[in-house]
Amino acid sequence: NAGVTQTPKFRILKIGQSMTLQCTQDMNHNYMYWYRQDPGMGLKLIYYSVGAGITDKGEVPNGYNVSRSTTEDFPLRLELAAPSQTSVYFCASDGGHVSPLHFGNGTRLTVT
Amino acid sequence: AQSVAQPEDQVNVAEGNPLTVKCTYSVSGNPYLFWYVQYPNRGLQFLLKYITGDNLVKGSYGFEAEFNKSQTSFHLKKPSALVSDSALYFCAVRDLGNAGNMLTFGGGTRLMVKP
Numbered sequence: 582n583a584g585v586t587q588t589p590k591f592r593i594l595k596i597g598q599s600m601t602l603q604c605t606q607d608m609n610h611n612y613m614y615w616y617r618q619d620p621g622m623g624l625k626l627i628y629y630s631v632g633a634g635i636t637d638k639g640e641v642p643n644g645y646n647v648s649r650s651t652t653e654d655f656p657l658r659l660e661l662a663a664p665s666q667t668s669v670y671f672c673a674s675d676g677g678h679v680s681p682l683h684f685g686n687g688t689r690l691t692v693t
Numbered sequence: 694a695q696s697v698a699q700p701e702d703q704v705n706v707a708e709g710n711p712l713t714v715k716c717t718y719s720v721s722g723n724p725y726l727f728w729y730v731q732y733p734n735r736g737l738q739f740l741l742k743y744i745t746g747d748n749l750v751k752g753s754y755g756f757e758a759e760f761n762k763s764q765t766s767f768h769l770k771k772p773s774a775l776v777s778d779s780a781l782y783f784c785a786v787r788d789l790g791n792a793g794n795m796l797t798f799g800g801g802t803r804l805m806v807k808p
Binding site: 585614621622623624626629639671673678679681682683684685686687 | 702725727729734735736737738739742744783787795796798799800801
């Protein structure tokens, strides 16, 4: 049981480039989330999904897009990378209100 | 709106001594409360949760937390710290009245356990 899997683990982008961060979970969870973690800071919610075909914005959605075509996958798209998007990105999933989040191991992104 | 505060950026404790990592919260309804731990270069791992019932909750690795409704606190505790407990700890709250089922995280507290 792999849980939540994120790829890639590391990536360096140049300003203006685009990329997709992949996230997949094998626990059949309806709820999935993307967070970013900046140094010395807590986690900020970027986007979330309550099920296939349904997504919504979190606290810091600007500069990002998501899709949820299947229960398992929840990719995060950066269209025009900016230095302010340098961060560690975590994908997570859970099975409902009383369930804890299961996190992936993160993607460390640097934009220069 | 819901919020979580972890007033200490870092907590230092000697191995074998008891430890406390503080957390206070603010919600409009009844809270679901969680503690997570993060080791270097890893995602957050679930430690324990309070949903309802007994105010003292026991979790993984010998950790426990006490829910105090009057003080709106949910402090994490362990009777005897280990060096391997050194990590970043996050408190989180989910408001039962919060549409979207989203968690709000505190800023994190770094625990340093010295031999």
